Amino acid sequence: MSTKEQLMAAIAPQVMQIEQAMRDDLAQETQGCDPLLAEVLEYGIFNGGKRLRPLLVLLAARLAGKKENDKDKQNLLLLAIAFEYLHGATLFHDDVIDRADMRRGKPSVVQQFGDIAAILGGDFLHSRSMFLIGSVGGGKALEIFCHATNAMVDGEFLQLRNARNYNLSEDDYFSAVQGKTALLIAATCEVGAMASGATADEQKALADYGLGLGTAFQIIDDLLDYQGDAASTGKSVGNDFQEGKMTLPVILALRDASAQDQKRLLFLLADDARDNTGFAEGYALIDKYDGFGASRKIAESIVAEAVSGLESFSGEDAPEIVLIFRTLADYVLSRNK
Amino acid sequence: MSTKEQLMAAIAPQVMQIEQAMRDDLAQETQGCDPLLAEVLEYGIFNGGKRLRPLLVLLAARLAGKKENDKDKQNLLLLAIAFEYLHGATLFHDDVIDRADMRRGKPSVVQQFGDIAAILGGDFLHSRSMFLIGSVGGGKALEIFCHATNAMVDGEFLQLRNARNYNLSEDDYFSAVQGKTALLIAATCEVGAMASGATADEQKALADYGLGLGTAFQIIDDLLDYQGDAASTGKSVGNDFQEGKMTLPVILALRDASAQDQKRLLFLLADDARDNTGFAEGYALIDKYDGFGASRKIAESIVAEAVSGLESFSGEDAPEIVLIFRTLADYVLSRNK
Numbered sequence: 001m002s003t004k005e006q007l008m009a010a011i012a013p014q015v016m017q018i019e020q021a022m023r024d025d026l027a028q029e030t031q032g033c034d035p036l037l038a039e040v041l042e043y044g045i046f047n048g049g050k051r052l053r054p055l056l057v058l059l060a061a062r063l064a065g066k067k068e069n070d071k072d073k074q075n076l077l078l079l080a081i082a083f084e085y086l087h088g089a090t091l092f093h094d095d096v097i098d099r100a101d102m103r104r105g106k107p108s109v110v111q112q113f114g115d116i117a118a119i120l121g122g123d124f125l126h127s128r129s130m131f132l133i134g135s136v137g138g139g140k141a142l143e144i145f146c147h148a149t150n151a152m153v154d155g156e157f158l159q160l161r162n163a164r165n166y167n168l169s170e171d172d173y174f175s176a177v178q179g180k181t182a183l184l185i186a187a188t189c190e191v192g193a194m195a196s197g198a199t200a201d202e203q204k205a206l207a208d209y210g211l212g213l214g215t216a217f218q219i220i221d222d223l224l225d226y227q228g229d230a231a232s233t234g235k236s237v238g239n240d241f242q243e244g245k246m247t248l249p250v251i252l253a254l255r256d257a258s259a260q261d262q263k264r265l266l267f268l269l270a271d272d273a274r275d276n277t278g279f280a281e282g283y284a285l286i287d288k289y290d291g292f293g294a295s296r297k298i299a300e301s302i303v304a305e306a307v308s309g310l311e312s313f314s315g316e317d318a319p320e321i322v323l324i325f326r327t328l329a330d331y332v333l334s335r336n337k
Numbered sequence: 338m339s340t341k342e343q344l345m346a347a348i349a350p351q352v353m354q355i356e357q358a359m360r361d362d363l364a365q366e367t368q369g370c371d372p373l374l375a376e377v378l379e380y381g382i383f384n385g386g387k388r389l390r391p392l393l394v395l396l397a398a399r400l401a402g403k404k405e406n407d408k409d410k411q412n413l414l415l416l417a418i419a420f421e422y423l424h425g426a427t428l429f430h431d432d433v434i435d436r437a438d439m440r441r442g443k444p445s446v447v448q449q450f451g452d453i454a455a456i457l458g459g460d461f462l463h464s465r466s467m468f469l470i471g472s473v474g475g476g477k478a479l480e481i482f483c484h485a486t487n488a489m490v491d492g493e494f495l496q497l498r499n500a501r502n503y504n505l506s507e508d509d510y511f512s513a514v515q516g517k518t519a520l521l522i523a524a525t526c527e528v529g530a531m532a533s534g535a536t537a538d539e540q541k542a543l544a545d546y547g548l549g550l551g552t553a554f555q556i557i558d559d560l561l562d563y564q565g566d567a568a569s570t571g572k573s574v575g576n577d578f579q580e581g582k583m584t585l586p587v588i589l590a591l592r593d594a595s596a597q598d599q600k601r602l603l604f605l606l607a608d609d610a611r612d613n614t615g616f617a618e619g620y621a622l623i624d625k626y627d628g629f630g631a632s633r634k635i636a637e638s639i640v641a642e643a644v645s646g647l648e649s650f651s652g653e654d655a656p657e658i659v660l661i662f663r664t665l666a667d668y669v670l671s672r673n674k
Contacts, residue, residue, distance in 0.1 A: 029487070033487075034491055037490065090460075093457070097453045119456065120430070120493050122460075123426075123463065123490055126463055127490075130468075135480065139472045142468055142472055143472065146468035150464055153460055153464075157374040157454075161373065
C-alpha cells in the first residue's frame, strides 16, 4: 500500500466517527431552522474534506490519555468537530474574500448560495464551534482556541501587508504561516491532549508536533501553487506568482540568486499581474536557485523534528499512534492536492 | 430636558465605562498584531454607536444584583463589551452582504477597508466576544449567547426567504424579528442578571423586558424605513418597499385593505424594484389603512408590557433603575434614527 493508503486505512474508523458526529450535531442544531441554512451547512461541510483537524484532536487524546468512558469519548468528538466547524467557517469566508468559484472540485458555498449564505453560514459554524469548545473543553481550551482563531485573522492581515513586499524575510514568512495555519493545527493537538488529561510536557510535545505539521502543510501548499497538478488540486497553478506573493520558494531563490537574476525575478513578480505571461520564466529562475527543492527540504526537516518530539510517549498504544502521526506527516509532505 | 436628554444624563457614566473598557481590551488584544487590524477594529467599533446592548447588561445586573466588588464590576464590563463586539461583528458582516457604503454617516468598514478587513475583522470581534462570554460568564452564559447568535443567523435566512413572500403573516414577521434582533437583546439582560446572581424569576423578567424592547426596536426600525428623515437616520427611506420586504406596516395594511387596494399595494411592492416610482403611492395606501399608526401602537403595547414586568423588583436602587429602563423604552419608541 502507498503511504496514503496505509494512512487512510489506519484512520478510517475515526474519520467515520467524525463525519457521523457532525451529521448528528448539525441535524440537532438546525432543527427548526430555515431549511436553506441547513442546506448551506450540509453542502459546505460534507464536501470531501480530509478532516485533518478533528483527527488530530482524537489522535492526540489517544496518545496522551487514559482509556476513556463513553461520555469522555462523546465529549472528545464534540471538541474534534468544533475544529472542523471553525475550519469550515474560514473556508466559507475565504471564498467570499477571494471570490473563489470552486472548492474541492465543486462550486464554493458563495458561488452556489451567495454572499449572505457564505458569510452568515460561516458565522453560524464559528459560533457553534466556540460554544462546543467552551462548554465541553472549558476556559483553558476556549483560550487556546480563540488565541489561534485571532492569530489566523492577524496572519491574514499580515499576509495582506506582505503582498508585494519584495523584501520579505524567511522570518516574516514563518510568522505569517504560523498565524494563518500552524497555530490552529497546534491547538487541535493541544486541546485533544488537554481533554484526555495529558501532563503539561505531553501537551507541549503534541502542540509542537501540530505546529511543525501545520507549518510543513503550508509550505507544501505554497509549493503546490507552483508545482501542483490542477486536475488533482482543483486549483490552477501560478496564482501566488501572479499576485506577487512572497512564499518560501521565491524568498529562498531571491536570497541565493545573482544580482541580475534577482532583478529579473522581482520584475517578473511585479509584472505578472499585468499580463500573466512571466510565470514560466519565473518558475525557471526559482528552480535555478533550487527554491522549490530547498523549500521542500525545510518542510522535511520541520516535520522530522516535530515527529521526534513524540518519541517520549510510552503508553501501551503509543507506538501504533506515533506511527500514525509519522505517516500523517509523511502524507503532508507527499500530498499532491 | 427631553426624554433623550434625561436618558443620556442618567446613563452617561456607564457609557463612558463601556467605551473605556473596549479601548483597554482592544489595545491589549491587538498588541503585537498587524497595525491595519487594530485600525480596522478601532474604526468600526468607535463610531458613535449607542451602546444599547452593553448598557442593558450593566443595568440588568444593577437591577437584579447585590453590590459588587471591583473584580465583579470588571467582569461585568467584560460581559457587557462582549455584546457590543458581537453587534459590531454583525454590522461589519451585514455591510459586506448589503454592499452598504455608509454606516452612521461615515464610510462603512467594507467601503473604507475592503472585504478582507470587514469579514475577518468581524470574525476577530466574534471570536473575542465569545471568549469573553465563555471565560467570564461560564457555560450557561455561553449557551444563551450562542443560541441568540445562531438565531440571528437563522433570522436572516428566514428574512431572505420572506422577501417577496406577499402572504407573510404577523406571526412570521415576529418570528423573524425575534431571531434577527430581539433574542440577542433579551440575552444582554439575561446574562447581566445571571452574572449578578439574580433569581430565575428575575432573570426571566429581565429577559422578557429585553425581548419586548428588541421587538419594539425592530418595529420602529422598520417604520423609520418609511418615515425616517434621511438626514437623521443616515439611511435613505423606501429601501424595504423597493426590495418588497414584508414589514409590519405593509402586513397590517394588507390585512385591512379592500380587495382592490390590496391588489394595488401588492403590485406596487412587486413593481417598485423595477423603476422605483411607486413608493409615494404605496406609502399613501399603507397610511390609508393606518399601517404605520397600528404598527406604532403594537410597539407601544409591547414596550408597556415589557416595562410592567420589572415592577416586581424591590431593591433599594430599583425605582431609579426601572425608571432608566422605562426611559430607554420610551426612547426606543420615540427615536428618529
